[in-house]
Amino acid sequence: MPSDQTRTAILAAAERLYADRGFGDVTLRDIVAAAGVNLAAVNYHFGSKDELIAELFVTRSIATNRERLNELKAAEEKGGGRADIDAILRALVGPTLRGCLGPDRERSTAARFMIRASIESVPPIRRIKNREVDHLRKFVAAMRRSLPDRGEVDLYWGLHFALAMAHHTIRESERLARLSDGKCDLNDVAGIIERIVAVSVMALTGGAAEKKPAAKLVARDAR
C-alpha cells in the first residue's frame, strides 16, 4: 500500500489555494510549491489537473450534502416525519453559511472551496454538478410534507431564494460590510442564518405568521 502523504498534501494545498484565489489563477506550479512536492506528482497521482479538481469537488460535495441531510433527518424525526419549514431551511443553508462565514475560517476551507466551485463553474465541476438537483429534490420533498397546502412552484421558488440569499451573502460579504459601514455584523453567523431563514419562511408562507410563534422574525438591530 502506497504512502499517500504526497496525495493528501496536494489535495490540501489545492483546496486551500482554490478557496482563496479561485480556479482561474492557481496553477499546478502554485499547488506543488505550496504542498512541497514535485510538479509531476499531480499528474502521477491524479492523472490531470481536471481530475484533481473533480476529486476535490466530489469529496466535499458528498460531505456537505451529508451534513445537510443529517440536519434535515434530525428535524424530521423530531417532528414525527414532518419538520417545521424553518428547520428544513436551516438544514439547507446552515452548514454552508457556518462553514464560510464567521471568525473561524480555519476549517472553513472546505466550504469556501465549495463556494468557489459554485461560482466559477470550471468544466470538470460543471459535469458533476448536475447531480446536485437530485440532492435538492429531497429538500423539496421535505418542504412539501411541511407545507402541503403550498403550490409546487412556490416551493421551488422558496428553496431557490433561500439558496440565493445564502450564497450571495457569502460571495458579497465584503461589499455588504462596506456598504453598511460595518453595521451588518458578518461574524454573527447564527443571526445571519436566522435572518435568511425568516425571509425564506415568509417567502414560502406569504408573510402570514404560521402555527409557530415565529420567534426570530423581529428585526435585530445590534450595535
Place this chain on the structure above:
Amino acid sequence: MPSDQTRTAILAAAERLYADRGFGDVTLRDIVAAAGVNLAAVNYHFGSKDELIAELFVTRSIATNRERLNELKAAEEKGGGRADIDAILRALVGPTLRGCLGPDRERSTAARFMIRASIESVPPIRRIKNREVDHLRKFVAAMRRSLPDRGEVDLYWGLHFALAMAHHTIRESERLARLSDGKCDLNDVAGIIERIVAVSVMALTGGAAEKKPAAKLVARDAR
C-alpha cells in the same frame, strides 16, 4: 477623426463572447476572429486586454446605473419625493432581470455581460467595481425615506437580499428550470420581478401588510 468601426467591432464581439462564455476562456484571438479584425488591433486601440474589459465594463455599468436611477427618480417624483418601497426595489432589480432573462436575449448581451462581470470578478473589473457601493447608497437613501421606521441594518439586509435573489435567479436559471421540471416559467420576467419584489418587501417590512394593499403577495401557481 479616425473611423472607429474597428474599435466598435472589437467591443461588440468581445461583449458577446464574454457574455456567452465568460472571461475565463475567451482569448484575444477569439475576439478578433469574431470581429473580423487583426490581432494587433486590440492592443492598438485599447492598449491591453484588461483595458478593453475595463472600457466594456464602465460603459455598461453607467448605462445600467442610469436606467436604475431613472426608474427610481420616476417613482419618487410620482410619490412626491417618497417612493413606495416596492417601486424602489423594482427599480433596483428590474432592469437587470429584464435584460438577462426572457425570450429576447438578442439585445440582452449587455445585461448578460454585466452578470458575467459580477460573477467572475476579473482584476480589471474588481478595481472599478468598488464605486458601485456609491450607487447602491442612493437606493438605501430612497429606502430610508420610504421606510423611516425601519432600522438602518434592516435596510441594508433588505437591499442585499433583493440583489441576491435577482442575481441568483439569473445565474442559476437553468438549474431552477431543471429542478422544477420546467414548472418555474423563466420567460415570465414580469412575474419573476414581482415575486422577488414581494419577498424583498416582506423581508423589509417584517411580513405585516403595510399601507398598500400588497396586491401581488399571493402565490401565483400558473401552469
Place this chain on the structure above:
DNA sequence: TTGCATTTCAAACACTTGTATGAAACTATC
C-alpha cells in the same frame, strides 16, 4: 500628386500553462 499621419497586417516574441519523459531514489518482498 506629394507628403504625412493613422490604421492594418503578418509575423514573431517572451512567457506561462498542463503534460510527458526517463532516470534516480525509495520500499518491500523473496
Place this chain on the structure above:
DNA sequence: GATAGTTTCATACAAGTGTTTGAAATGCAA
C-alpha cells in the same frame, strides 16, 4: 542483499497566452 514495483525528481515538450514590431496599406490635407 538482490530484485521488482512504486514513487520522486529535474527537465523538456508542445500548445496557447498577451504583447510587440516594423513594414505595408490607407486616408486625407496641401
